[in-house]
Amino acid sequence: xxxxxxxxxxxxxxxxSQVLGCWLRGWAYVWFGVGDPDADETTSxxxxxxxxxGNRWALIAEKMIDALFGSGHCRRAAGRRE
Numbered sequence: 001x002x003x004x005x006x007x008x009x010x011x012x013x014x015x016x017s018q019v020l021g022c023w024l025r026g027w028a029y030v031w032f033g034v035g036d037p038d039a040d041e042t043t044s045x046x047x048x049x050x051x052x053x054g055n056r057w058a059l060i061a062e063k064m065i066d067a068l069f070g071s072g073h074c075r076r077a078a079g080r081r082e
Contacts, residue, residue: 019039021046043065
């Protein structure tokens with residue numbers, strides 16, 4: 001039962017990450033015309049993808065997210081994106 005609870009918890013966390021990412025990218029899209037809001041991409045994936053492109057804001061955000069979830073988290077998340 002604990003394993004099922006843990007899996008359910010992480011699915012909720014992924015869902016909230018997608019909501020947060022779509023909300024943030026949506027505002028950037030509306031106000032600045034950059035990017036494209038995508039409800040299927042997590043915040044970590046978005047940050048990792050932009051960090052690999054060398055965007056300064058993403059490199060900073062990547063360090064903070066990776067400090068919470070482990071080294072390389074954002075770039076691994078970007079690699080899983082389909």
